[in-house]
Amino acid sequence: MRRTVIRNAMIVSMDAKIGDFHDADLLIDGEKIAEVRPNIGPVDAQEIDGRGMIVIPGFIDTHRHTWQCMLRNAAADWTLAQYFGGVRGVMGELYTPDDMYLANYVGALEALDAGITTLYDWSHNNNTPDHADMAVKGLRDAGLRAVYGYGNANREWFPVSDLPSNFDDVARVRRTHFNGDDGLMTMAFAARGPQFATLDVTEDDFRKARELGLRITLHAGDGLWGLNHPVDQLHSRGLLRDDTTYVHCCTLSDSEFKLIADTGGTASLSAEVELNMGHGNPATLGLLKHGCRPSISIDVCCSVGGDMFAQMRILMAGTRGFLNEEALARHALVDPLPITTRDILDFATVQGARACGLEGRTGSLTPGKQADIVMLDTYALNMFPINNPIGAVVEDAHVGNIDTVFVAGRIMKRHGKLVHADVRGLRGRMERSADALFERAGVPRDGTWLPKPYVRGTDAE
Missing domain, CATH: 2.30.40.10 (Urease, subunit C, domain 1)
Known part of the structure; x- marks a missing residue:
């Protein structure tokens, strides 16, 4: 040994x-x-x-759509509604299983290079069983610790969807690739939730995922789609448990923050994407008020970079800036600051492990x-x-x-x-695959493409 x-x-x-x-x-x-x-x-x-x-x-990224790194920086100037129009309305359905593999492999290597030793891969483009298999293979070949969050097919993500999840395939992936929960890679379920699916479909998703022994994560409280009190909706069906991670949380109410905390839930904040794309202000203080310490994530790597250093700084500045602005309006001083650099590093490590259900294995330099x-x-x-x-x-x-x-x-x-990656060779493969993907989509690959916003399921419809 x-x-x-x-x-x-x-x-x-x-x-x-x-x-x-x-x-x-x-x-x-x-x-x-x-x-x-x-x-x-x-x-x-x-x-x-x-x-x-x-x-x-090692850093822990609790929510990254790794498959989208094939679209890296294509969405740098997009809003959340344009993201839905471009990624969901155009690109998602055009991905091949080989695209899924290459994107996940390169994206996972990028995470490793940036000191992210555990990656929650929020994989929500599983259009066929082959797409799911190749996404898993990409993570495994990269060699990092990963949670594979199975998250439906592209066509099932247009809000508000009444399409059922393919739990036959979820169970197949669980049985084939994740027979146990003690390996370097584990499995979870990335649910659409009541923002993007009906409440009946959401309840079915939650109950079936739990029957398979899978932790659950969902987007809750982001942008125009997050104004429908998603946590309250889940609570109305008795679905809130300590196996659930709530992503973003920007537009949740104070009572919803309390529900998350009271039921032992965890949170994942992606401040750079949230501030850039219109999700809302970081939910740090609302969560901390009720004792829920959040984790940190990168989110859509078609829009922002993939390192934790940037995310830590933006979350800290966004949180402090929000409080400082309020204090200025009251002609008051902030003393002490509401979060420290140690808090932020805790979010990026210890709390990340908790959100992934891995606190007994990673997150701190603890013997054992x-x-x-x-x-x-x-x-x-x-x-x-x-x-x-x-x-x-x-x-x-x-x-x-x-x-x-x-x-x-x-x-x-x-x-x-x-130590084990041919980065120059991978660039050539990625460039060729991206060329083919954008050619199939019939859109330019030079930053000038601005998709039509998708607003179904919101008051702006």
């Missing part, structure tokens, strides 16, 4: 019982963290010099947990002097500072490079 020891590093464990260290060692034994403390002493293990490194838990670890090189002009290691991670660091990434004790990135 392989063993690795990281020596003399600054360690941010995100476990209050372990604490943080200015100079300490971390021992990896096989897939798991064995020890975290100063001066572990001689061990029979591969040695990694951690001097000048900040060691943190899986060794999902990121090492950040501070010998860079944007990083030193290190006056506050957590502040450096959240406010200063970027993907270029990531030296090493471990997933379950296996080195996936070393000295700033992925």
Whole structure:
């Protein structure tokens, strides 16, 4: 069994019982963290010099439509309604199973390169069984920890849909690819919910997913579609449980935040997409008011970049900015700030693990947990002097500072490079596939395409 020891590093464990260290060692034994403390002493293990490194838990992205990275930056200037018009109305149905594989493989590698060791793949373009199989294969081949969220076919996502979910295929994927729940990859169900499907269909989805032992996630409270009190609707059918993650939450009411908290639900916030595309302001403070600590996610990678550093900063600035604006209007001071950089790093790690149902395996540098670890090189002009290691991670660091990434004790990135990916070859494959996809769609691939907004299911219809 392989063993690795990281020596003399600054360690941010995100476990209050372990604490943080200015100079300490971390021992990896096989897939798991064995020890975290100063001066572990001689061990029979591969040695990694951690001097000048900040060691943190791997980031956890709790909601990414990874298949859309084939459309990367095509939606950079789109609203949410244009996204529905372009991605759902045009592109989704044109994806081949090979497109699903390549997009998921490249998107998962992008996540790994950015220090995201766990990815919740919100896969909602499963037009055929082959599409689902190839999406799973793309994640598995990339080698990261992943939750595959099975999320219906493209045609079933036009709001407000009364089309039933294909649970024969959900059960097949569960049986074929995820017979257990203890592997590097696990399965969940990405439901449309009452914003995008009827309440009867939603209830059927929730009950059947739970019969298969699948955690559930859904979009709730985003944009014009999120104004219909989706959490209240779920509550009316007795569907709220602690196995559910609510994505966005921007337009939920205070009573809905309380319902989520009281039933043990978790939340995933995608502040950059929310602010850019018109979902609403980040729901951070509304959730925290009732004791629900959110996680962080990237969301539509056809619109925004795929790294956690940007998402942490935007969520923090958006949350603080909202409160500061209110205080200015009252001629008041904000003291102290409502969230700290440690809070934000907690959202990106510990709370991400909770939202994925993986808090016993990952999210902190706790002995006994899986060794999902990121090492950040501070010998860079944007990083030193290190006056506050957590502040450096959240406010200063970027993907270029990531030296090493471990997933379950296996080195996936070393000295700033992925160790098992032909990135140049992948670019050629992606360019050819994107050319073919846009040609099938009959739309330009130069940023000038602005789809017609899709507003069915809203008051703007």
